[in-house]
Every structure is written in C-alpha cells, then in structure tokens.
Amino acid sequence: MAASSSSSRGAGGGDDDNEPYLVGFVVSKIVGLKHYSGTLSGGERPSLIREPLNRYDSNAIAVHNSRGRQVGHIEGRTAKVLAPLLDSLLVANTHVLVPGSRSSKAGNNFYNLPCQIHLFARPAAAAIVREAVDESGLVLIDPNHIEFALSQSAIVQEQTKKSDRDVDKLFARVGKQGESRIEPMEPPEDVVVSDLFEHQKVALGWLVHREESGDLPPFWKEDKNGGYENVLTSQNAKQRPPPLRGGIFADDMGLGKTLTLLSLIARSKARNVGGGKAKGTKRRKIDDAEEGSRTTLVVCPPSVFSSWVTQLEEHTNAGSLKVYMYHGQRTKDKKVLLKYDIVITTYSVLGTEFGQEGSPVNDIEWFRVILDEAHIIKNSAALQTKAVTALNAQRRWVVTGTPIQNSSLDLFPLMAFLKFEPFSVKSYWQSLIQRPLEKGDKAGLSRLQNLLGAISLRRTKETECGSKSVIGIPPKTVVVCSIELSAEERECYDQMESEGRNKMMEFGDRDSILRNYSTVLFLILRLRQLCNDVALCPFDIKSWLPANTLEDVSKNPELLKKLASLVADGEDFDCPICLSPPSTTVITSCTHIYCQTCILKILKSASSRCPICRRSLSKDDLFIAPAVQHPDDDESGSLESDKPLSSKVQALLELLKRSQKEDPSSKSVVFSQFQKMLILLEGPLKRAGFKILRLDGTMSVKKRSDVIKEFAAVGPDAPTVLLAGLKAAGAGVNLTAASTVYLFDPWWNPGTEEQAMDRVHRIGQKKAVKVVRLIVKNSIEERVLELQERKKRLISGAFRKKVGGKEEKELRLEELRIMLGFGP
Structure with missing residues (x-):
C-alpha cells in the first residue's frame, strides 16, 4: 500500500468535514541507504510504501523517490507504530520531508538520513492516531506545537500550492504531444495469415511506435546544461530517462485487440524487427540493449485462455509462434520458458507465486508483459496486483475495454504497473488527479484526459472506427423494456421497501x-x-x-x-x-x-x-461464512408449472417468442447476476419450446468452453437460448452466434454489463444486435440505472478532450439511502 500526500490544513478546516488534515509529524530516520541505488534531490517528495510481506519485518515501510526507486526504509521503531495505522487506513496520507539535504548520499552519515513524517487523518480517526503515537513513546509535533513553526512544514505547503497553480498548463502540453499521426502498419505476412482491418493496422502502428520510439517520457525535458528535468516534480537527472515503452490499449470490446497484439508479438519474434517481412515496413536492427530473449508474457483470466488459443489457430501460421501455458502443472525452469514466443498465465497464478523463491516468472526479465482484461487489477492492495506490478519487463501493456469501471481510482494500479512516473507513486496520483476529481474540480478531469491522451489508444465501435464497411460489425441498439408488476407483486414489493425504510429510520x-x-x-x-x-x-x-x-x-x-x-x-x-x-x-x-x-x-x-x-x-x-446450498442443476429448482410466472419472466417469454417468430434461426443470450434465477428460468423456457443451455460461474473452464461451442451449433436441434451469468460470460467469451441480448437485471457496474453485451456485439457478428434491459417500473432497478449513468459519464469523459462534469465517488452511504427510495 502506498501512503500518499495531501495539502495540509488545520483541524476542522476546509469545505469537506471528512477531508484528511494534518495531525502532526514525527521525527524519524531513513535507514539502509547503502543497500539501495535511489537518491533524493532537493525539493523532492519521497513516498512511503508498505511492505507487509517483507520476510525480515512485517512492519517494514520502504521509502521511494519520485521515480519509484527505493532509497531505504523507515527505521524499525517508527515503522512498528505507523504500519498498523497505514494498514487500517487510520492514517489516510503521509508527507515525508528530508530537511536541509539535497541528496540521500550527502553528509557524513552514509547509513541513515533524518526525516519528518507528516501524518494526515480524517477527523474521526485523528484521536486514535494521536493516542497510538503517544502510547508508543514517539513525539507527535502538531501544528500548535512550538517546534512546528520552526520546521519546514509551512515552506512545503507553499511549494505545493505553487506547483498546483502551474500544473494544468503542464498537463495540457503533454496531452498535445500524443496527437501526432501514427501511420498504419501491416503484420508480418509469414506469421499472421489474416488481413487486419484498417483500425487494427492503425493500432499496430501505434503499439510499435510506443515500443520503439526513443522520445523522453511525458513531463521530461532536456535542460540547458545537458541534463534532464521533470517539469512536474522538479526532479533532475544527469542521464537521459528511459522511454516509457508501453501504454494502455483501451479499444472498445469486440474490436479485435487480441489479433492486433499477436501481430505486435509477431513483429518482434526475430532479431530484426518484424520477425518476417511485413508489407509496407522496413526492417530495422534492434538496439543492443534489446538483445536476448523476446518472450512475451500474457496475463489473463482463465476464461480468456481459449480466446488466445483460438486466435492463434485462426490467424497465424501453425507453429510460427510457440506458446507455453503456465498454468496447472508448470515448469520451474526459466530457460524452458524463454524458448517460447508467448507464455500465457493467470492473475491468480502470479498472486500465488508472488514472493516465492524459485518462481521463474518472477526471475525473468520479460521482453514484453501484456495484461489482458487488465481492469482485474483495479484494487492496488490485492496480492495479484502487487505481483504483476513487481514483474520485470522491458515493455508493459495494459489491455482492457473498460479501464475505468467505478472511479478514476481504478486507473492508479494501471499506472503503477506501467511504471509511469510520477503517477506510479500514489501520493502524486492522489494529489494531482484523484482529489481534484473527487472535489468536482474541472481541472482534475482535464488532467486525466490529457494524461490518457499521452499514453493510451481508445476507439469505439460507434464513433472512431467508422461505418460497417470499415470493421464489419453491424450496429447495436440498446432498449429498455419497462415492466409493470402485478397487483400482488406490487403490494409485496411496496411492503418490503416500506419495511426497509422503516428499519433505516430505526437505525x-x-x-x-x-x-x-x-x-x-x-x-x-x-x-x-x-x-x-x-x-x-x-x-x-x-x-x-x-x-x-x-x-x-x-x-x-x-x-x-x-x-x-x-x-x-x-x-x-x-x-x-x-x-x-x-x-x-x-x-x-x-x-x-x-x-x-x-x-x-x-x-x-x-x-x-x-x-x-x-x-x-x-x-x-x-x-x-457457512456454505450456502444452491439448487441442483436439474429442473427440481425450476419454477413449477402450476405456479404463476412473475411479471418479468412473462415479459421475457413474450420477447423471446416474438424474436423467434420474426427469425426462427435467431439465438438469444439471457444474462442474470443471480445463479438461482438462471436455474429458475429453465423450466418455463423449456415448456415454451426453447432449446436452452446454461453458462454460470460454477462451471469449469472446459465445461464453459463446451457450452459455448454447443451454443454456436446450427441446425433444427441446435440450442436457441443461452442462460448466462454476467461474470461467467463477461471476459474472453465469443457469443456471436446470438444476435439478441436480454439483461434480466441491472448491475451496479456498467462496465461489467458492457463486457457482457459485447460478447455478442464484436468482430465476427453478422446480424444487427439488439440489447434489451428488463427494468421494473418504480423500483430499485430504476435507481440502479441512475447510478450506472453517473459512472458512464466519468468513463466517457476521461477519454474525451472537452467534457464537463465531475467525478462520482464509489457507492456511499447516501447512495444506499437513494437505493431505498429516500431521494437524493
């Protein structure tokens, strides 16, 4: 966990009563300097990084400079006190100050460096933080203490304010740097046998440019003395900072990102860039620094394994790219892995092996690491997120059609993985991006847009990629089917909602x-x-x-x-x-x-x-939590024929019958987040004459694959309706055999729904796709849709150049009240 910085203010100050404020600072030391290469320059703000898995000390707190390089550790006595406060989030942010020093190697003491650690806490936690520090024997110097005025805290506050005034111009400048046109590129024809669509050729050209360009990283410039300066952090460097090789490939779902990535891998297969002769491209000898293995590690969910294998079989010459599946029984010899062009593994495998000695994936310096469905690492505290961030790689790619699912905070782990400094340091991300967005500051959204413009590529099926003739995907329409509950259902629903409101009022x-x-x-x-x-x-x-x-x-x-x-x-x-x-x-x-x-x-x-x-x-x-028994897979859990069907089930049956009447060969997918609902639907649909299959999260990867293949079959006895769980069919699954999607119930997260419907609306789809949301009128479902719209505005706004609006926070207590009909 990275402890982040904040502007200090007095207790009770500011507009937001829950905003973290400066409780005070403790004097400590950064130790172990001789063991690390990182240094600190004057005016630089180091960050604290918790290391709960440190094998020598579970309380360890590392100190990193603004480039993400470790300088040392906070001394053990202080770390023992601060670690629990950071882990429990009682200390919301920290600000580290190294008084009167321009370098961590300066001075007579090579082994440690004095520092002040400023602690920020929310009002409700401030007393607990003070008590914990006082009981430990450390001295907390608060803003009212006589020594506080003698410290450099006030100077640091003023410097922070000054940098904030100029920072928006810097972001605007870096956004324009990413606007230069990239020429489309063909894949190597002796490896990739399929023709790419024009938008895929453009993407390939962009990917190659990002990997091979020697440009300075964003926010860096060469100074007059031949050195280099980061204009955002004021960090100076004598040596040229290495280029940022990689970025965020965020094309809409269903636009063929996997084939484009295979084309990228094919180009770098051989010693000469291109791996084989590519139409319209010149061979170029790679840099000496790039000698050695050219193995690409692909990290993805288990459900995406089959997608990569299928794409290889369909679009590349057999045997032209050697692939190793690092899953289940797997080698411990890294030399074996380096013989392959592609090694495919899962996030969970990396999480399991994180910190393990003898794990080959952790020891290898990969030529390239690709995180497929990268939104999975949206939680920076998760073990699998820490595992992928710690991988050694020359090139790093984040691939996802939904880089933001709930809030802009989802992007921070992606920045950390990309090693995009200074945004890979949580304190900078919080102060420059996250906090302005949460406060509704338009500058926050503008900064985010410019930042993404510099390192990401995103096109959608409806806009940037153009018409059907360009990408061959017919249009998708989304409609809402509003459902009236029966009198009995309405009475039951209203009674339950009323009881719930009464209970909330009791609370x-x-x-x-x-x-x-x-x-x-x-x-x-x-x-x-x-x-x-x-x-x-x-x-x-x-x-x-x-x-x-x-x-x-x-x-x-x-x-x-x-x-x-x-x-x-x-x-x-x-x-x-x-x-x-x-x-x-x-x-x-x-x-x-x-x-x-x-x-x-x-x-x-x-x-x-x-x-x-x-x-x-x-x-x-x-x-x-005790195990919860689910209904069996047979029809014993289905709705009995003598019981009346619910209004929503009746509506679904009518829609399915109408669709089948219009096109007897059409297939439909019904998504629900409730596994029990999928089982309950089997009986009514079978009795209505539909041939159905079910796909849910309890099935093995092989079983899911078999169901998908069976659903794609054609003929008089072929299945016509697939009952699917959103997560089971939300990633790496191709359901283009269907042309109609029914969302039986709405989700909190619009990104998950988008993933599900775009399993059908993707390259390979031959028919126009219709998505039907089944929403009960005057119910909690309408309120969920309102919440979705708020999140969609953030997601779309982040990738546009000029969009108003403000960041929406995660589902909070107030939103829970809205869900129960209390109003905003």
Whole structure:
C-alpha cells in the first residue's frame, strides 16, 4: 500500500468535514541507504510504501523517490507504530520531508538520513492516531506545537500550492504531444495469415511506435546544461530517462485487440524487427540493449485462455509462434520458458507465486508483459496486483475495454504497473488527479484526459472506427423494456421497501447505519431479487431483518447464514477493504463482511476495530461464512408449472417468442447476476419450446468452453437460448452466434454489463444486435440505472478532450439511502 500526500490544513478546516488534515509529524530516520541505488534531490517528495510481506519485518515501510526507486526504509521503531495505522487506513496520507539535504548520499552519515513524517487523518480517526503515537513513546509535533513553526512544514505547503497553480498548463502540453499521426502498419505476412482491418493496422502502428520510439517520457525535458528535468516534480537527472515503452490499449470490446497484439508479438519474434517481412515496413536492427530473449508474457483470466488459443489457430501460421501455458502443472525452469514466443498465465497464478523463491516468472526479465482484461487489477492492495506490478519487463501493456469501471481510482494500479512516473507513486496520483476529481474540480478531469491522451489508444465501435464497411460489425441498439408488476407483486414489493425504510429510520444516525451496513446491503439485494421473482427471496421481510439495531452474529447462527447468502446469492458483492469478491468470506460479530486476509490485517493494527462501524474486534469475533446450498442443476429448482410466472419472466417469454417468430434461426443470450434465477428460468423456457443451455460461474473452464461451442451449433436441434451469468460470460467469451441480448437485471457496474453485451456485439457478428434491459417500473432497478449513468459519464469523459462534469465517488452511504427510495 502506498501512503500518499495531501495539502495540509488545520483541524476542522476546509469545505469537506471528512477531508484528511494534518495531525502532526514525527521525527524519524531513513535507514539502509547503502543497500539501495535511489537518491533524493532537493525539493523532492519521497513516498512511503508498505511492505507487509517483507520476510525480515512485517512492519517494514520502504521509502521511494519520485521515480519509484527505493532509497531505504523507515527505521524499525517508527515503522512498528505507523504500519498498523497505514494498514487500517487510520492514517489516510503521509508527507515525508528530508530537511536541509539535497541528496540521500550527502553528509557524513552514509547509513541513515533524518526525516519528518507528516501524518494526515480524517477527523474521526485523528484521536486514535494521536493516542497510538503517544502510547508508543514517539513525539507527535502538531501544528500548535512550538517546534512546528520552526520546521519546514509551512515552506512545503507553499511549494505545493505553487506547483498546483502551474500544473494544468503542464498537463495540457503533454496531452498535445500524443496527437501526432501514427501511420498504419501491416503484420508480418509469414506469421499472421489474416488481413487486419484498417483500425487494427492503425493500432499496430501505434503499439510499435510506443515500443520503439526513443522520445523522453511525458513531463521530461532536456535542460540547458545537458541534463534532464521533470517539469512536474522538479526532479533532475544527469542521464537521459528511459522511454516509457508501453501504454494502455483501451479499444472498445469486440474490436479485435487480441489479433492486433499477436501481430505486435509477431513483429518482434526475430532479431530484426518484424520477425518476417511485413508489407509496407522496413526492417530495422534492434538496439543492443534489446538483445536476448523476446518472450512475451500474457496475463489473463482463465476464461480468456481459449480466446488466445483460438486466435492463434485462426490467424497465424501453425507453429510460427510457440506458446507455453503456465498454468496447472508448470515448469520451474526459466530457460524452458524463454524458448517460447508467448507464455500465457493467470492473475491468480502470479498472486500465488508472488514472493516465492524459485518462481521463474518472477526471475525473468520479460521482453514484453501484456495484461489482458487488465481492469482485474483495479484494487492496488490485492496480492495479484502487487505481483504483476513487481514483474520485470522491458515493455508493459495494459489491455482492457473498460479501464475505468467505478472511479478514476481504478486507473492508479494501471499506472503503477506501467511504471509511469510520477503517477506510479500514489501520493502524486492522489494529489494531482484523484482529489481534484473527487472535489468536482474541472481541472482534475482535464488532467486525466490529457494524461490518457499521452499514453493510451481508445476507439469505439460507434464513433472512431467508422461505418460497417470499415470493421464489419453491424450496429447495436440498446432498449429498455419497462415492466409493470402485478397487483400482488406490487403490494409485496411496496411492503418490503416500506419495511426497509422503516428499519433505516430505526437505525437513525450515520454511525448506527454503518453498524448495520451489511443489513442495508442485504435489504437492497432482496429488493432487487424481488423485482425478478418472489421465489428468489423469503416473503416475510421480518425473518431476515435484525430485531434490534445492534444484533450480534455470535449469538445468532441463523443471522450468520442469512448474511452468508448476501455474498452467495449475487455476483456483485465486494469486500469493502480490497474491493474484490471475497476469497474466504468472514463475517464479524457486528454483521460486516470481509475477506479473511483483509480483516486479519486490520486486527494486527493498533486499533483492532471494524473499519465500517469502528466496533472493537478480536479473532473471536470473526466467523467463516457457512456454505450456502444452491439448487441442483436439474429442473427440481425450476419454477413449477402450476405456479404463476412473475411479471418479468412473462415479459421475457413474450420477447423471446416474438424474436423467434420474426427469425426462427435467431439465438438469444439471457444474462442474470443471480445463479438461482438462471436455474429458475429453465423450466418455463423449456415448456415454451426453447432449446436452452446454461453458462454460470460454477462451471469449469472446459465445461464453459463446451457450452459455448454447443451454443454456436446450427441446425433444427441446435440450442436457441443461452442462460448466462454476467461474470461467467463477461471476459474472453465469443457469443456471436446470438444476435439478441436480454439483461434480466441491472448491475451496479456498467462496465461489467458492457463486457457482457459485447460478447455478442464484436468482430465476427453478422446480424444487427439488439440489447434489451428488463427494468421494473418504480423500483430499485430504476435507481440502479441512475447510478450506472453517473459512472458512464466519468468513463466517457476521461477519454474525451472537452467534457464537463465531475467525478462520482464509489457507492456511499447516501447512495444506499437513494437505493431505498429516500431521494437524493
């Protein structure tokens, strides 16, 4: 975890009462300087990086300069105090100051360097931070302390303000540097046998330019003395900074990014750039520094394995590119891997091997690393994110059609992987990009646009790539089918929503609501399920709402089971600490849900409190979520024929029948995030005469592949409807056999829905694609769509040159209230 910097202000100051403020600073030392090559220049702001997996000290805090190079460590006594505060996020930001020194190697003491560590905390955590520091024996010098005025803190604040005034001009300049036209490029014809579309040739030219250009990295310039200066950080360097070889390849989903990347790999296969003769290109000898292995490591989810293999089979000469699947049983010999042109592995494999001795993927300096479906690493604290960031590579590529899924914070891990300085340092990302966006500052969005313009390529099917004749993809239309609930369903829904609002009002203040955060999420989940079918959730709302405002799981095993179903019933529950689906789900006695690894880290902190409700916790207060039984795969879980169908199921059946009548050969995909709903739909659809298949997250990679192949079959007995989970069919899956998509229920995250529908609307699709959203009127589903639209405005705005608007934060307490119909 990187501790980031912030402008300091007095307690209680500023417009936002929850904004972190400067609590004070502690005097410490940076030690171990002789072991690292990184140095600090005058005016530079180093960053603190937590190293919880450090084998010598689990409290280790590394010090990095603005170029991301390590200078040393914070001395052990101080690290022991600060590490728990950083891990628990009680200390929100830090600012490190090295007084009166221009170089970490300067002075008589080569082994350590004195420093001041300024601690920023939110108002609610400030007292805990002060108490933890005081109890440790360290001295906290706050803004009212006489020594504070004698320090350089005020000077640092003024320097920060000055740099902020000029920074927007710098961003505007770097954005224009990326506007030079890149010529289209052909792939090597002796490797790639398929013709590329024009937009793919342009992308290939851009990729090659990014890899082979010797331009200075963004924000660097040559000074009058023959040295180099970073105009954004004021960092000076005598040697020319290496170029930023790589970037973000963010073309819309379905535009053939994989084939373009294979063409890039084919060009660098041989010692001479091109790997073979490419039409319209000249051979050019590579730099001496690029001698050696030219192996590309591709990191992707397991579901994308088959996509890479299929693309290789369809578009390259057999055997022209040697591929090794580093998954399951795998070699430990890095020499074996370096004999291949492409090594394909998964994020989870890298996470498992992170820090392991003898792992070949960690020891190799890869010629190129490609992160496919790179939005998976949006959580910078996740182990797999740290693993890919630590890989050694000459060229680094981020590939995703949805680089932003929730907020601009999703982009920081991508910058860290790319080693794009200074934005790979969290303090700079926070101060220059994230905070201005969160405050609604238009300059924040402008900076983000210019930054992405300098290092990314993004085209969409509807705009930049032009007409059907260019890319061969027929149009896609998205419509909303509004559904009226029956009188009985409406009465049930309104009763449940009313009960939920009453319960929220019982909770009362913010703190009480946070203590019952999981209950609120549980209520929202049940209301969303009720829009689909009452069979998905218990009818009696009082049976799954707590009887009082502070129920204890330890005394109520039934409540424990109910909370476990919150994770099991839907695909979109994330741990609030790491923002990823929990691997091993733990429920606290105060009814909050986390990853086991995340909450155990919190317990090691000085406070040992629940991050949501601040209730004291120990290991005795943690409970592993019990397994939740799902219906079997047969029809026993399907809707019985003598029970009336829900309004939404009836609407789906009518739409499917109408579509089949218009085109008997047409195929449809029905997406739902609820696995139980997919099972419940099987019976009614089969009785209506549809031949169906199901694709969900419980299936193995091989089973999913078999289902997809079977769905693509044609003929009188071929399946016509695929019931699919959004995550199971959301990445690397080709469903172009279908031409109609039904989104049975809306997701929080619009990026996940876009991924799902673009499994159908992609290169290879021959028919116009129709996407139908089934939305219940006057319900929580309409409010989810409103939340989606907010996020879409951010995503589209980040890649445009002139867009107004402000950054939307993650789903917050206020938005939970809106979901329950309390209004904005």
